[in-house]
Structure formats: structure tokens, C-alpha cells
Amino acid sequence: MIDQINRTVTLKTTPKRIISLVPSQTELLVDLGLEDFIVGITKFCIHPKHLKKSKTIVGGTKNIKIDIIKELKPDIILCNKEENTKEIVQECEKIAPTHVSDIFSLEDTKELIKQYGTIFNKKNEALSLLNKLNFEIGSFSSFIKDKDYKKVAYFIWRKPWMVSGNNNFINHLLTLNKFSNIYVNKDRYPEVDITKIQEEGNPDLILLSSEPYPFKEQHAFEIQEHIQHAKILFVDGEMFSWYGSRLLKAFDYFKQLHNRI
Structure with missing residues (x-):
């Protein structure tokens, strides 16, 4: 798998223990049906609201608690180029395969959804989400055109x-x-x-x-x-x-x- 900053992310099996260091990506994981596989999130991961009560908080998006992340034994750590620092990504890579997103457009978002569908064996769920998103985009395009x-x-x-x-x-x-x-x-x-x-x-x-x-x-x-x-x-x-x-x-x-x- 090549992530969105062109790094190779090597995975031997489908990840079962996920740490997300990006609030919007945490929400996406839940909507792909992966809530039970999330073991760690940031203090800013506020959607869905109940998640912070059941998952381990591993710090913020710019300041992580590396020892807690190690203790959680993740199979994969999810980052974002803008939300997380290069140093955080480098520290995470020492612990587990680390995927970095880089989002500038709707097309980038769609690509990320596809990649998560592949990584986590949720291709059908990803396709369903993409179909809904394309419908919303089309509806808005008609609304905004005039x-x-x-x-x-x-x-x-x-x-x-x-x-x-x-x-x-x-x-x-x-x-x-x-x-x-x-x-x-x-x-x-x-x-x-x-x-x-x-x-x-x-x-x-x-x-x-x-x-x-x-x-x-x-x-x-x-x-x-x-x-x-x-x-x-x-x-x-x-x-x-x-x-x-x-x-x-x-x-x-x-x-x-x-x-x-």
C-alpha cells in the first residue's frame, strides 16, 4: 500500500488494533464499521461522542504519549500530514506500520476512503460511503450552479x-x-x-x-x-x-x- 505522501506501508494481515491520531479519520473509521478495532484516539476525537469513554486517549494531534501508544500494541497508526508532525510520524513508524493521509480536495478524500476500504477489508462499506458522498456532491452542485x-x-x-x-x-x-x-x-x-x-x-x-x-x-x-x-x-x-x-x-x-x- 502506498499512502498519500507516497510512503510504502507494509501490512502482513488486516490490522485489528488501530490507533487514529486524526479526529476526522477516527469518525471515518467508525462509519466504515471499525469502531471495535479502534484502541487509541486523540483528545480531539469528539465524534462519535461516546468514543472517548471507551477508547484510550493517546494525547493530542501535535503531542502524543508514545509510551501509551506502545502499550496498546497497535497493528497500524493513522496520521495526517497537516494534523501531525513529521516527528510524530517518525516515532510512530518505530512502533507499527503508519499510514499518512494528505488531503487538499474531495478527490483526495475519496482516495483515502478507498485506501481504508482496502487496508481494513471494508471495500463494500467504503463503496457505499462513496456512493452516498457522490450523491451529496451532485445534489449540491445542482443547488449552487445558479x-x-x-x-x-x-x-x-x-x-x-x-x-x-x-x-x-x-x-x-x-x-x-x-x-x-x-x-x-x-x-x-x-x-x-x-x-x-x-x-x-x-x-x-x-x-x-x-x-x-x-x-x-x-x-x-x-x-x-x-x-x-x-x-x-x-x-x-x-x-x-x-x-x-x-x-x-x-x-x-x-x-x-x-x-x-
């Missing part, structure tokens, strides 16, 4: 103010929504000066994500001081940044979001 493009700024952090730029999954989903990211000329997750937001793009919409920073009304007022006509909306960050099976819910959410505009 919508006008709107200029947006998608905020993910405060102090410093940070936004979604180009070259990430959030920007891909913004594009699918006909949201033209005013910071698309900046890479990844840049810091920005909100006092210059009008001259840097003058967006129609300001989207304040629910994660990783918990934006509140007072933060909207801070931004409002520097724009004239833009509408500010609080949005569910999981719908814009979680890939895998979360996308089955995302496109209905996007339809509701457009109806709020």
Missing part, C-alpha cells in the same frame, strides 16, 4: 488574526461554495491585518469558524470596525475542515448556510 460568487474571508484564529489562504482543504470547500477567498494569494494559514481588510479584498462575507478558535460576538464587532458592507457569519468549522464521512453532512449544511446569506 448562485452568484461572493468574496469571503474565512477566519480561524485571533491574536494573531489568521485566515484560510490557498493550498488547503478549507479553501477547496470555499471554492465549491462559490466563495472567492480574498486571501487566496497567500499560502496555507497566514496572519493578516484586519485594519487592511478592505484594501486587501473588501469581502462580501466574513466567516468566523467555530474551530480551532472559539469566536464570539465581541470578535465579530472587532472586525466590523474595519469593514463597511460585509456580512459576518459564524460557521461550523467541522463542516469546512473535516474530511471523510463528515462530508455526508457538510453539503446539507452548506445549503442552509447559503439560505442564511
Whole structure:
């Protein structure tokens, strides 16, 4: 098996003891029928909600407890290039075969679902999930085709103010929504000066994500001081940044979001 950063992952048998270091991938495993095989997750793996009560917490996405991971004797460890550091992947490789995902688009997500279907002998479940996802994408494409493009700024952090730029999954989903990211000329997750937001793009919409920073009304007022006509909306960050099976819910959410505009 070649993972999504072109590493060879060698598996002698179907893994039965899984550690997931990525919240959205943990949810995907459950929806593929693999909950009973998950032995370790991060403290951020909050879907489904009951999982943290029954599985061992092995740390966060950026700070893992390597001794606990060793004690769990995993057959495979699942990582992501953005969520986990290179050092974490290297440490995990010393313990068990380690698969790394790298997600920038819906096609990358579909490929990951296929790979998990193969790795865990869940090809039928993966195909079913992909069929549902393709239906949701098709339905949303019909919904969005006559919508006008709107200029947006998608905020993910405060102090410093940070936004979604180009070259990430959030920007891909913004594009699918006909949201033209005013910071698309900046890479990844840049810091920005909100006092210059009008001259840097003058967006129609300001989207304040629910994660990783918990934006509140007072933060909207801070931004409002520097724009004239833009509408500010609080949005569910999981719908814009979680890939895998979360996308089955995302496109209905996007339809509701457009109806709020």
C-alpha cells in the first residue's frame, strides 16, 4: 500500500488494533464499521461522542504519549500530514506500520476512503460511503450552479488574526461554495491585518469558524470596525475542515448556510 505522501506501508494481515491520531479519520473509521478495532484516539476525537469513554486517549494531534501508544500494541497508526508532525510520524513508524493521509480536495478524500476500504477489508462499506458522498456532491452542485460568487474571508484564529489562504482543504470547500477567498494569494494559514481588510479584498462575507478558535460576538464587532458592507457569519468549522464521512453532512449544511446569506 502506498499512502498519500507516497510512503510504502507494509501490512502482513488486516490490522485489528488501530490507533487514529486524526479526529476526522477516527469518525471515518467508525462509519466504515471499525469502531471495535479502534484502541487509541486523540483528545480531539469528539465524534462519535461516546468514543472517548471507551477508547484510550493517546494525547493530542501535535503531542502524543508514545509510551501509551506502545502499550496498546497497535497493528497500524493513522496520521495526517497537516494534523501531525513529521516527528510524530517518525516515532510512530518505530512502533507499527503508519499510514499518512494528505488531503487538499474531495478527490483526495475519496482516495483515502478507498485506501481504508482496502487496508481494513471494508471495500463494500467504503463503496457505499462513496456512493452516498457522490450523491451529496451532485445534489449540491445542482443547488449552487445558479448562485452568484461572493468574496469571503474565512477566519480561524485571533491574536494573531489568521485566515484560510490557498493550498488547503478549507479553501477547496470555499471554492465549491462559490466563495472567492480574498486571501487566496497567500499560502496555507497566514496572519493578516484586519485594519487592511478592505484594501486587501473588501469581502462580501466574513466567516468566523467555530474551530480551532472559539469566536464570539465581541470578535465579530472587532472586525466590523474595519469593514463597511460585509456580512459576518459564524460557521461550523467541522463542516469546512473535516474530511471523510463528515462530508455526508457538510453539503446539507452548506445549503442552509447559503439560505442564511
